[in-house]
Amino acid sequence: KQEVTQIPAALSVPEGENLVLNCSFTDSAIYNLQWFRQDPGKGLTSLLLIQSSQREQTSGRLNASLDKSSGRSTLYIAASQPGDSATYLCAVNTGTASKLTFGTGTRLQVTL
Amino acid sequence: GAGVSQSPSNKVTEKGKDVELRCDPISGHTALYWYRQSLGQGLEFLIYFQGNSAPDKSGLPSDRFSAERTGGSVSTLTIQRTQQEDSAVYLCASSLGTVTNEKLFFGSGTQLSVL
Numbered sequence: 001k002q003e004v005t006q007i008p009a010a011l012s013v014p015e016g017e018n019l020v021l022n023c024s025f026t027d028s029a030i031y032n033l034q035w036f037r038q039d040p041g042k043g044l045t046s047l048l049l050i051q052s053s054q055r056e057q058t059s060g061r062l063n064a065s066l067d068k069s070s071g072r073s074t075l076y077i078a079a080s081q082p083g084d085s086a087t088y089l090c091a092v093n094t095g096t097a098s099k100l101t102f103g104t105g106t107r108l109q110v111t112l
Numbered sequence: 113g114a115g116v117s118q119s120p121s122n123k124v125t126e127k128g129k130d131v132e133l134r135c136d137p138i139s140g141h142t143a144l145y146w147y148r149q150s151l152g153q154g155l156e157f158l159i160y161f162q163g164n165s166a167p168d169k170s171g172l173p174s175d176r177f178s179a180e181r182t183g184g185s186v187s188t189l190t191i192q193r194t195q196q197e198d199s200a201v202y203l204c205a206s207s208l209g210t211v212t213n214e215k216l217f218f219g220s221g222t223q224l225s226v227l
Contacts, residue, residue, distance in 0.1 A: 004154075034215065041220070043118075043205075043219050043220045043221050044203070044216075044218040046215040046216055046218075049215050051213075089155070098157065098160030098167070098168035099157050099160075099168070101157075102154045102155040104152075105154070
């Protein structure tokens, strides 16, 4: 059974810092991995989708990497801003059309 | 529509009552998913639709839960004889294809509270 773990559970950084969020998964036979952000009381917004054949994806200040063999992904946020404050979740797809297995998230607070 | 729309946004009900939650996916998205998010828990998969068919219902917690999708569009999740442990945020998502290739787009969810 696929299990997804995110460390740390919570993180507080001052504005302007670069930061890394971690995601690990137990079954390396994945098709893809997605990073989402969730704002309080809102749904999830997909940030980046990395296919299993890819090593990284970039969008603006965000860079996600994938090391399938070691079961790890990182989300790098450059020059953090207060608007980046949210919960970040990673999710893996192990090839069924239906299922994403989600981690429990990292709650990020960027302070002024 | 511009995004995935869910209604109601909040629902408070008494134990034992039935509830219906509605999801209106992005126009043209063939795949539709229901997830549940309980306090302090990760997202839990409930059911997946491709068109009007549900090839994967494996996440439905009990036979009190059912869902349907009509016209390849709107979906309704029904919970019969609600229990307090059903209290959670119910999230609907849609995608153009399936999650093997496509990003998921989520609605804002329905917060269900069973008293």
